Amino acid sequence: MNAVRTLANESLSQALDRVYRKLVTGAGTETPQASASLPYNADDETPGHRLHDLQAMFALSPFERDVLVLCLGCSIEARFVTACAAAHENAQANWPTFGLALATLDDPHWSAIGRARPLRYWTLIEMVRPAGNYAPLLHAPLQIDERILHYLLGVPAIEERLEALTHPFSVPSDSGNALRRDSALRDGLRHWLGHAEQGKAVLLCGERSASRSSAFVALCKEAGLNPYSLYAADLPAAAEERNTLARLWTREAALQNAALFVRCNDGDNVHMLAGWLDQVQAPVAVDAPSGSSAERLPGLRLEVPELSAEERKAAWIDQLGDVSRHLNGTLDRIVEYFHFDAATIQAAASIARETELDEHEAIERTAWRICRQQGRRSLDNLARRIEPRAEWSDLILPPTQTETLQQIAIHMRQRAVVNQCWGFAERYSRGHGLSALFAGASGTGKTMAAEVLARELDLDLYQVDLAALVSKYIGETEKNLRRVFDAAEESGAVLLFDECDALFGKRSEVRDSHDRYANMEVAYLLQRMDSYRGVAILTTNMRHSLDSAFVRRIRFIVQFPFPDAASRARIWQGIFPKNAPLDRIDYEQLSQLNIAGGTIRNIATHAAFLAAEAGTSIGAPQILAASRLEYAKLDKPLTSSETKGWV
Template sequence: MGRGGGSGGEAHQRALVRAIRAVLARVDAHADRREPDAKPSPAPESSTLATLCSCFGLTSFERDVLLLATAAELDPSTGPRCAAASGDPRRDYPTFSLALAAFPEAHWSALTPVAPLRRWRLVELADDGPLTTSRLRVDERVLHFLAGVPYVDSRLHGVVSRVDPVPDLPGSHARSAEAISTAWHEVDGRPHVELVGSDQRSRWEVAATAARNSGASLYVLRAADLPTDPAEREATARLWERESLLLPAVLLVEVTDATTDRLAALELFAHALAVPMVISSDDPLRTGHQHRERVVVDTPTEDEQRALWASALAGADHAADADELGRLVAQFSLPAHVIRAAGAVARRAADGRQDVAGLAWRAGLHQARVALDELGRRVEPRAQWDDLVLPEAQRAILTEVVAQVRQRATVYRDWGFEAVLRRGLGVTALFAGNSGTGKTLAAEVLAGELGVDLFVVDLSQVVSKYIGETEKNLRRVFDAAERGGALLLFDEADALFGRRSEIRDSHDRYANIEVSYLLMRMESYRGLAILTTNMKKALDPAFLRRIRFVVDFPFPGPGERAEIWRRVIPAATPVDGLDLDRLAQLTVAGGSIRNVALSAAFLAADEGTPLAMRHFLAAARTEYLKLERSLTPGEVAGWV
């Protein structure tokens, strides 16, 4: 809803000039001790002057005072005319004293700090002299508004920023925007709304649409930027309240760190505003405010995401078909703005190629991993099934895991199992076995097979000694992972799991709650969540029953070890007298085999000779020192 600019700005200026001339005519009449020739005509209803008078409820006298102060900035003759009317050549500027004497319907209450002129800082006293004889100056922002030049007050620059609405808001978000607009108009008391859920950008898009529907624009202020000094905070509130009426605009305050002090400052700031406002946060705020309308922004539904993907990929030479769109929706649960961004990346990269859906998949992965990168260690899936040496029974279970993740949408949604089962629909697994037996490698193989990212989360780093923090950390991980359905590998599950049947104190009881929360999130997770443990027997059987797949990674026997040795030594490596059966005599797991093979290769390369058994012997001694073990004669018999 623009005000001013172009020919409209010129019309505002012409109306302002006419109003100023009429006010100065009254000043001249007072100087000549006569009645003015004619009563000034009211400003056109479409003018900025009429808008300002209406917004702030100015009386005709207050309007004339404002115009007199404005005249001093726009009409060079104002100073001498004020001096003549005041009878003092030194007082060549507007004052309340002159206004009280020269203008009709004058009232002393217009001078008070709570009256519109000073409360809204439309005019200011430019010096510290007596109230009635101090110089009156129009506020610069108000002056430009009257001239038809709209802009945000410079004192709010760097504090607030504008957010524009988007044209393709999903239906559920459009309904949230409508709920906000309705609340602003129907709420009793201050028109403030609390907006929660989804992600920050989505909330802002919803609020921007609500503001547009109400004929306003949206500006965002972060709660962390609110002044802590009460006087500064009150001044900021007054500035914004005036700005809200002039633009018009709605303020959204984004809360990211809901400390007690920050929430208290926010509530005091909000209490000072009687204009529409949105308080935005991930979760409902615990402020004790019971009467503020709350609107929830949910993640777009699957149908909405399908439509968003179709729209985002439209225009590519080979648009994605229904099946490809279905796979994207089944894999990703992305906010609308992220889908738009991923689609734009895919369209640019397609460049006439037919694999736009594959490009969209990779773009979706890239967009989704942004939120997870700071919460875990991302592993680029490069391992394949041939890299995994496991008994056939374990491989069969891993194949079944892949099938369940890949066909979740078909079985749960299309075949109706979701409505029947309702709970525990996530695919969960426990990988149990000693270090180096292939648990992480297997997870990498599964991630590569599913075409998703692998994120390794060290549970020993997630677990906190402070009650409630572990649950909060886990929630951040799952909320971020939900976007892209990444494979989550929770390493060192023993840090959180254990036999908790005996509750000795409140910390043990809360540990049970933490474990239950982890399992609950795993069971509802749209991707694959895996726990690893070195001590399966230490886990409570009650927890194990809630895990869908349990895969034991046995310590490799001589045959498996020989196969691992064969696979870790590339075909291009020059060798001399390599004996895989003798290397398999080392009683170490696959992780250590890889370490020994790599170290031996570097030793041979440094010598400039082919890789020989003596290099493996030296590397094995180093690895065993790390494992705090000693090589036995039987392990290295016949090596050299």
């Protein structure tokens, strides 16, 4: 017992001296020399801390521990090299061997060099066998692994073979919120502490990637572990290489007191990943988005919700400090529109605090602008951002349609009051978002109305390219849509689906597999639209082709009529910029052209280019030439009744 206690309290320098004395006296070669100047500060080391911890981590016997110290000494001290050469009676053979360890160290046992024992299983030492030279196992040179050497000397490092695959997490200051608000994450902590050695992973499931990452960081923070990440796609294809990687990470996790977050894509081989996870004997969490194949992996499944509105508001107040008191109702709008995670709130609040402002109103505008900029990161790669320039005066619509659009603006503007302050969001789990369908012929102002609403609410407007979302491969369309909806909810932007009938069409009778999967796409859209909490505007030229169940989930439906003559005259009056030179244009006569507002804009633009080329003002000749071009595009004749009186 006293001998065991002595070894436990031994510092690294003391262990080196003890093993060195055993080496020289056991071989009967020379008088032991004093310890040389070592490449570390032995006085700063807690006695036996790293060496004792290493012995406990990998269950080393006292003999195995001393073999490791022997290899360490030969790597960093000249006296060990000299002693080894003297023991071998060969000045060139200045390395340690297992045979030398058996002959000189206490409590030797042959099993220490076995492949299943810790020294070789965890690659704490390596047997060097030069190519072409036969070296018996007993006399093969031994050397300490470089990563283990750095650990014992207190040198910050990571295993070289893991450096390109694993990456440390950046830890938000308030990442622990996720753990405190969800008892299920405490189950994950108990699972790690109780079963991590059995290789059972924690599956972090949920819709939001940022929330899953924050949950992992929260687990690590509570468990006192350093968080790292690995992409499942980077796992090697060869089974032997995967096995080596599993052992290396298990060793690294023990040395760094670390946990691993495995990020998965839908195309990853989950069977291969499951086999690799079984070999890892360290805390592991898997990023398993809802509906992904990673959810089928064995392990403890945890549903990770996003931050609630109350938690987002508390995070904003905590990060903004005194600035939050000047935001008044704007903070509630920010919380309602921008569903940020803790890290994004921290980044946005940091920018807001560093901005020097004098007026309270300026603080509100700046905070809102910063949130819009932060939200763009998630959508810029998935949709096209439109800069809204249209105003209410640019919309020429009947009073009924104009009033409906104004009602939409009211719903968007008062979302924070109704959903959060009045408790509607807590009472009803779905339908917190706003969806509107704009139906009408091409050019009747549907996209312009979306611009007006986005500008009225000071929100970004993103147009979704449906052609880029629809895929012929089964399940890909739903995955693409999921990414768009997730990003839109976080960004607070207005989402515009142009010509949505291509994607939101009626379900058909199932005649083959194509019909079945097409109906599944529509069913997914119905479910997602019902749970969507952002602002979605959909436009269509063929309302009758939309699925009836989908239409029932739309809060507002606005029918954009084809403009009558009076409306066309008003459109013509406002179509030209005030700086454009005009030559006695009769708007009443131009209103005879039986076309929609979009076509009127095209004619006005083309006529302006013709006038600029001719060096004249914009007049009837240019408008007539432009009209003929547009009518040809529409494949319809320009009749004399439409040009009567001005041609």
